[in-house]
Amino acid sequence: LHLRSSKLESTDWRSCKYLKLHLSLIFTSFLPSALCYLSLTSSLFPSLDFHCLHSIVSIYPRNISLNRVIIQPYPTTCFTMAGTVPIAHSLEDIYTPDALPAQMERWDALQEKFESIYGHAPEFVARSPGRVNIIGEHIDYSLYSVLPMAITADTLLAVSTSLTPTKPGTFKIKIANVQEARFPSHEFDIPFDTVEIDATVHEWTNYFKSGLRGALELLRRKHGNDFRPKSMKILMDGTVPAGGGLSSSAAFVSASALAVMVANGEQAINKKELTELAIVSERAVGVNSGG
DSSP states (O other), rough: OOOOOOHHHSSSSGOOTTTTTEEEEOTTTTTTOOEEEEEEOOOTTOOGGGGGGGTOOOOOOOOOOOOOEEESSSSOOOOOOSSSSOSSSGGGTSSSSGGGHHHHHHHHHHHHHHHHHHHOSSSSSEEEEEEEEETTTTTGGGOOOOOEEEEEEEEEEEEEEEOOSSTTTTTEEEEEEETTTTTEEEEEEEETTOOOOOOSSOOOHHHHHOOOOOHHHHHHHHOTTTOOOOOOOEEEEEESSSSSSOOOHHHHHHHHHHHHEEEETTOOOBBHHHHHHHHHGGGGGGGOOOO
């Protein structure tokens, strides 16, 4: 990989004994949504300007403004477990230019469908991408190192909290899918203290419940056992192929946990906490995952 940067080309890499270079530029010709992350850590060059590396990313979306907030676990230009989940305000922050036209139509359709079902616009959309695991398949959930990358296919959850529970001691979840013929809508009255999941029944909403359960456990640790979750209206749209080895279930569980956290007032969500939560949560439906 040739790094086109005047600052890096002038560096004598052979002299950098303490420099750790992690590169994963994954065949952009093979996967249009390929992201690159370059993490440089060095005691020799603490002031190195990493913004000079944009030329290797090859992602230059045009400006598109949206009046809705997008929450996504992985930005398109950097993959790191440090920090909080980013908040995006336009699709250009998420998708590559070639994907933008189709994604704009898809997001508009998601909002229109949400409004037709629930009678008002969603408050936000939680997003989690599918991923390919270049190295280390099925060892991530055992906490071994892997080399994953996000792809364009993703899970979207449009969410509103304008819903009143109807039974004492419960909160309500209304959840629908844009593919309603294949994935029928459901309504649940869930007790404050537990989220029941029957792993013997192959039901698509179990993946949402898995993320819900994990998120509520984390929220109770933060706010105490008296924490009362908000009711939610949800519309799901997923383009990650089920059973295709692209972590469709992990994307759904991660997006679900993220949506629950945001719906309940959490704005600074730690990536590492979210990932660990998703790893454990997905086991409730009998799936081992790296989150």
